[in-house]
Amino acid sequence: MEFTGIRALVTGGASGIGLATARLLTERGATVACLDLEGPPEPLYGVRADIRDDGQVRPAVAQAVEHLGGLDVLVNNAGIGAQGTVEDNDDAEWSNVFEVNVFGMMRMARAALPHLRRSEHAAIVNTCSIAATVGLPSRALYSATKGAVLSLTLAMAADHIREGIRVTCVNPGTADTPWIGRLLDAAADPEAERAALEARQPSGRLVSASEVAAAIAYLASPLASATTGTALAVDGGMDGLRIRPETP
Secondary structure, three states, rough: OOOOOEEEEEEOOOOOHHHHHHOOOOOOOOEEEEEOOOOOOOOEEEEOOOOOOOHHHHHHHHHHHHHHHHOOOOEEEOOOOOOEEOOOOOHHHHHHHHHHHHHHHEEEEEEHHHHHHHOOOOOEEEEEOHHHHHOOOOHHHHHHHEEEEHHHHHHHHHHHHHHOEEEEEEEOOOOOOOOHHHHHHHHHHHHHHHHOOOHHHHHHOOOOOOHHHHHHHHHOHHHOOOOOOOOOOEEOOOOOOOOOOOOO
16 A cells, blocks of 8 residues: 555546556555546546646646645546558647647646645656557657657656656557557457557567556556656567567
8 A cells, every 4th residue: 555645646547547547546545536538437536627728737737636635646648549650640630649648748747746846755657658669550640749758758857856756657568448449440350450469569468458557556656766767668578579470
């Protein structure tokens, strides 16, 4: 119960990795609020906001902090996906994905920092992606945003270390989330597409939301007080391993 007394705000907390994280932190003793476009399942406390709009972000963070009685941890998890090469998405789509995946994280951190400075165990954990460090086909826009998240994480870690605020990120491989579910549903052959996604990870399977949540919990924990400026891969070995194909 290392999170006893810790107050955490999780964005994108209504589903997928965010919901798994909110539940895990709660189980480990934290008091948690979820920020999302939709409310989280009960009994989790939720505030609704679109992180593309600073006019919604600031009052939503203030509402969450008032409910929690302060803030120790921000899990910057909300994000959206995108498919295609650099030619396949128009300017509006590039702007929209950056608004959520990069500027949305910036807005949340900017609104949370004044509260985190009053914490004895302040931490920000950003959900990045293996796409920030590995070239993936048909993910140009998405990869560009996650590369920005990785760089932002390192810069913020340097900026705020002397304030006692740790900043890290988690880099999931292909995770079995609602977004991947919708991607598979739209494929011409969902089973073949799932098999292809599983095959590109050395572990031979998709990463679960609960596995990513466990990594986020480690990075956010007061027990990880010496860990900052770190990107933790949860990718079934995709980033670091080069294994041979199995022989028949």
